[in-house]
Amino acid sequence: MPKTVDGFSKLNKLEKIQWLVSAFFNNDEKVTKVLMQYWNTNKVLQDLHDDFIENTISNFYLPYAIAPNFIINGKEYAIPMTIEESSVVAAASLVAKFWSTRGGFKARVISTTKIGQVHFMYEGDKESLKNYFASKKEDLLKVTKEITKNMRKRGGGILNIELRNKTAELENYYQLHVTFNTVDSMGANFINTCLEAIAGEFKKDTTTSFVQDIDIVMSILSNYVPECLVRAEVSCNVEDLYAENSEVLAQKFVQAIQIANAEPHRAVTHNKGIMNGVDAVVIATGNDFRAIEAGVHAYASKTGTYKSLTNATIENGIFKFWIEIPLALGTVGGLTKLHPLSKFSLELLENPSAKELMEIIAVAGLAQNFAALRALTTTGIQKGHMKMHLTNIIKQLGASEEDKAFLIDYFEHKTVTHNAVVEAYERLMQDK
Known part of the structure; x- marks a missing residue:
């Protein structure tokens, strides 16, 4: 066939x-x-x-879990997480409990500006284009008035339109750089609709002959949102970090981040661990994790070198650990009200605003990174991860509940590897 x-x-x-x-x-x-x-x-x-997508033939289920005991800005949370990777939820839960007795997490939104652009080519006189834009700017804002009406009622809308000369990067390339505040919606459709209206108006003037030389290529939002930024942090006395060797281990923790800032190969894995926590909550709340991933990794490269999204210091006996991360999120529109579990997730978080959700998700990423660095600089990452992965290996072998209990007990104080579990299971079957 x-x-x-x-x-x-x-x-x-x-x-x-x-x-x-x-x-x-x-x-x-x-x-x-x-x-x-x-x-x-x-x-x-x-x-x-x-109806969510086209050509559906089945559903692909991912585990939906809760990480309890988070305290963020003095408020208690149980954070929903959707992810298939072993140990992520366990790590987040352990870290939440750890910091709940040390003042919890502090978070604040730095800015919420989102970006859209009208990209066009123009070969004519630069000053004429600049003057034309200056004379048309108010008309460009007016043409979106009906589109932005409801958004403006909620305190959002278009913040500014700027003509940018990008000919140094690409011959004849210019853009209208438009900034937005979309309040509690992610705002992709809103931004794109505004941009297309602006693009249409920009070429509408038939009285100016040189406008015919403007060739609009495309109008589209940007998922790079370095001004839609949130910060989350924790801090405590160094001696409260570890049961013993606190000074030495805290210094190793800081050095681990310094290494991620110096070595992109390490930084990528370092940040991937952060995104384990971020993406899990983004998916659970019906937001677009692909857009978040793209924007975050671009932000990690803003200096020209890919670096850590987190930082840590030890000053005057105080350990401080923080993250600054761009997150363009929504709590209205899209799947947030359509998908029953996305709706449940937001209800579980007590229906946060987009700003509050930014804070929660930044904290989830910070918690995940803390768990990873703490493990890496002490016992190593595999000990805890493979213990969690043990049950997955046992399931793949088709072990009974009785055999599963035996194997979990058997590996309580042994190193877990796939081959070791297979061999132990085969011996168990032979003994039977």
């Missing part, structure tokens, strides 16, 4: 599966069963999921 198809989107879900299984799996009925067993038995809920 050919592995190409016409009109696939017009097939119903079962017909899509039947074609797929026939074309790629030699009509293996087990494949159909696997796909169908993840259909939600609640038809209303399944229809809702089917």
Whole structure:
């Protein structure tokens, strides 16, 4: 059977599966069963999921967990996390408990500005373009008045429009750089609609001949939001950090961050650990983790070298650890009200504003990094991680509950590796 198809989107879900299984799996009925067993038995809920994207054939479930005992700005939180990686939630929970007895986390939003751009090419006189923009700027703002009306009522809207000459980077390239405040919405559709209206108005003047030389390439928001920034931090006396050798271990902790700032290979893994915490909460609250990832990693490279998103100091016997991270988030619109678990997550967090959610998610990233660096500079990362991964390996082997209990007990004081678990399981089966 050919592995190409016409009109696939017009097939119903079962017909899509039947074609797929026939074309790629030699009509293996087990494949159909696997796909169908993840259909939600609640038809209303399944229809809702089917409408999120195109050509759906099943659901892909990720674990949904809670990390309790977070104290942020004096307020208690249980933070929802959606992630498949072992030890992430456990680490976040342990760190939350640790800092809950040391004053908790402090967080504050530094700024909330988001960015959109109209990109265009222009070969003519620069001064003429500059003067034209100055005469048109008010008209550009006016043309979005109806679009921004509701946003302005909530305290947001367009902050400014700026003409930028980018010809040093690319010949004939200019942009209208537009800044926005989208309040509690992520605002992607709002920003893009405004930009397209601005682009249309910018070329509308038929009385000025040189406008014909403006060639608009595209109008689109930017996911790089270095001015949509939040800071989270913790601090305590150095002697309160560890049961013993506090001074030495605290210094190693600081050195680990210094290494991440000096070595991009380390910085990428360092920041990936931060994003374990960030992405897990971003997904759980129905936000766009791909946009967050892109913006965060661009921010980590803002100096021209990829660096750590966190920093730490020891001064006058006080250990301080903090993160500054760009987060363009929303608590209204998109999946935040459509997906039942996204809605539940926001309710669990007591329906935070976008600013409050920025603080919560920054704290989750900071907590994750603290757990990783504490482990790396003491026992090593694998000890705790592989203990958590042990149950996954046991499941892959198809062990019974009795065998699972035996293996967990057996590896209580042993190094966990995949081969070691397999060998222990095989010996157990032989003994039986």
